[in-house]
Amino acid sequence: MKPNVLVALLVGLVLGFAGGRAVTGPSSPGADSKPTAAAAAAPSAPKPGARPVDPTVFKVPIDGSPVKGNADALVTLVEFSDYQCPFCARADATVVQLQKDYGSKLRVVMKQNPLSFHPRAKPAALAAMAAGEQGKYWEYHGKLFANAKALEDADLEKYAQELGLDMNRWKAALTKPEFSATIDRDQSLAGKLGANGTPAFFINGRFLSGAQPIDNFKALIDEELEKAQALVRSGTPASQVYAAVLAKGVEAAPSRPDNKPEAPATAYRKVDFPADAPSFGPKDAKVTIVEWSDFECPFCSRVGPTLKQIKEAYPKDVRVVFRHQPLSFHANAKPAAEASMAAHEQGKFWEYHDKLFANQRALDRASLERYAEELKLDMGKFKAAMDSGKFRGKVEADAAAGASVGANGTPTFFVNGREFVGAQPFESFKRVIDEEMARADKLLAAGTKRDGLYAKLIEEGLKTAPQAAQGQAQAEPAVQNIEVGNAPSRGPKNAPVTIVAYSDFECPFCSRVVPTLKQLEEEYKGKIRVAFKHQPLNFHQNAKPAAMASMAAHEQGKFWEYHDKLFANQRALDRVSLERYAEELKLDMGKFKAAMDSNKYDAQISADMAEATRVGVNGTPSFFINGRSLVGAQPVDAFKRVIDEELKKKGGAVAADQK
Incomplete structure (x- = not known):
């Protein structure tokens, strides 16, 4: 949503x-x-x-x-x-x-x-x-x-x-x-x-x-x-x-006389998906719709009937692929996503998908198991998949892929790579599907094979989209001038590449990128510096106290150790837990508590947040690599691409594995 x-x-x-x-x-x-x-x-x-x-x-x-x-x-x-x-x-x-x-x-x-x-x-x-x-x-x-x-x-x-x-x-x-x-x-x-x-x-x-x-x-x-x-x-x-x-200005466009919805802007993305992703419709369909969705999002549930209409109206021409984007403030969305994949393993994804959307207020573990029982799944196999986190990686990979193409809200669809946002009515989908089918027919008539049609449609879409739409999809934001200042950092101060992270200790996407940053620090040892700035989101109740606690630990030289404890324990960020982590790190507890009680670091955190707003940060995690924006818990290769470009600018060598 x-x-x-x-x-x-x-x-x-x-x-x-x-x-x-x-x-x-x-x-x-x-x-x-x-x-x-x-x-x-x-x-x-x-x-x-x-x-x-x-x-x-x-x-x-x-x-x-x-x-x-x-x-x-x-x-x-x-x-x-x-x-x-x-x-x-x-x-x-x-x-x-x-x-x-x-x-x-x-x-x-x-x-x-x-x-x-x-x-x-x-x-x-x-x-x-x-x-x-x-x-x-x-x-x-x-x-x-x-x-x-x-x-x-x-x-x-x-x-x-x-x-x-x-x-x-x-x-x-x-x-x-x-x-x-x-x-x-x-x-x-x-x-x-x-x-x-x-x-x-x-x-x-x-x-x-x-x-x-x-x-x-x-x-x-x-x-x-x-x-x-x-x-x-x-x-x-x-x-x-x-x-x-305004006298010489342009009049607002009149409403459409037929009251039909306008077709969305033609903005294309290169949208891939795993071969084993849940889907319905022919694999060589003329139109492929890739959906990023969240089982706890009410707007995602509203589009269910529309997708069924699409299935009935275009049984031979449209394929729908489901990918996961469990939003951080939906506590049960990620377990529900994992449960749906456990059902997918047993050939019952769409039946389970429908049960989840029909029961969005009951997505606790007991309910997830009940739906599996109702579908007569092998419960031993289902529970083992849930307990082992077997499909956690797939769900997280979906979320990262969604972030990389701009699917940051739910539901978001890509129709042959063409962005289409929200729980829109069937008529809106139909308009775009029909336009994309016409594109597909032209390519087929020109000799494109059905098994390569989807890739060709996206390739052509990226070439022929209006310049404004292409700019929105591909243009990189202006480089921002961001000083590290007194933010916690590690790596040489004169490193050729500086990564400034704006993060939130209660954000699950922020925790996912921690191993990525550590991998980068190891591979680019001596060449990158990582700085941490605070952006506690207002719907994460414990994010700001956790940020203050991390700065109290920073005061005693233990920011990064405390940082790791917070991300390892995101569901336990109450005051008692924050003090326990400080004790485990053998901090001076009198000094730590005094910093917390006095809100000593409130001004610095507020300054970080204000700076984040100034440079256009609207979600977490957000990174600036030598001032170049990279948004989301993206794969390590996305970071490497920018880092290597920056190193080349400065005449530095790339990572050891690329020499």
């Missing part, structure tokens, strides 16, 4: 990323769901290090929306956001900082885009609008983003009380039809503008997608500020600048 993004999404996600993606576009910083209208002006030269932004100016009305800032601000930032979206919460911190930095030159306008798979997003938006009726929209808005995991009715009421609102008036306002109508209007506008994921921004009408680094925002704001100042110098009143800028 993002990020871009970021994210992502982990995130995420969360590669360790936060799960859940918009039906028509991911809520991640990498989304870049670019509007398709022609550019309204020639592009300006981008500032050094900044990501180029489409010069198109879109007409984005602000009437009737909450506004923060002066009417004569020269730059207007319009945000489409969702209060339950973790990437939006991170972006909000960036927007707050931008308003501090630009003062009266920047005003912010909020548009509501509560995504369908965030059940508390719309109630939260209505609550904020009801607070706005009493002049407290932005105060309430801030509380929502500060408490994005607590958006139940009782929580929303508590925030209203804390702001001193007239509670009777506030409660009555929650049901006002005009507020729901405003949300509908905002969402319709977002769709027409191509802003289908959250967060999405329009800066003086120019589209910027996702929780991007603050420098990307500043580059665009500075560019628009120069244009606005030129308008003022030529006689345009400051209060009329936004209207003047």
